Amino acid sequence: MAMSAGTAEGEPMMDINTTPLIDVMLVLLIMFIITIPIQTHAVKLDLPQDQTNAAPPPIEPVKNKVVITPAGEILWNGAPITKIQLRQYLDITQTMNPIPELHLQPDPQARYVVVDEVLAVTKRAQVEKMGFVGNEAYGGAF
Template structure:
């Protein structure tokens, strides 16, 4: 007698794993990540100044706190995707709270190239008074360099 039953009427244990459901789940996850990945990098629309510079060496794996200034001069504090407009005092308060939770986190400023220089300096001064020792500025490489 051949088949999955032996002479006593019991089933033989199956020695192979059905991987088709796992493949289905992986394909669905792949599609979801392919659709959502471009959305994660959206954020505040800022026209960054272009300058040749070296990237910042990040010795720690923490995500930096990014303070953005858009073309209209609105301020945004971003750590993990929260992009709501705030005023200068709220920027200082939020950055101070974030630094109390995670000391040593980098603070970077993304300023639109059309924003007045004085507004960026005021922002940097406010960040310094909130306890930020070093503020980094984000720029884009000129066309042709990458």
């Protein structure tokens, strides 16, 4: 005895065959994906122009000295710089091989806030080869 699926023998099926419909939809989808143009996104940037007569940043290959004056001025190898320039110089030194040492020499009369900001910049730049110079100036403070 055969199992029947609810229809009598000889009656037509009332369900639609969806297999050809799915095949046609997949072919149309693939055709649509192929015909989509490749979209390129352009980002407009104003890049700095190479200046042949510009001096390279004053970065020494062996050691660099950062001095903090009593007036709160930051000196990189004797030249005054800002904290942004300090970060740029430190980033450049971290890419050099071998990495040059950084000598930090705050004046005894310099404000601690400025020294702390410089230390924070060096920490964010991930400077590992750093030393303090001129600690003998603080010998009589305690």
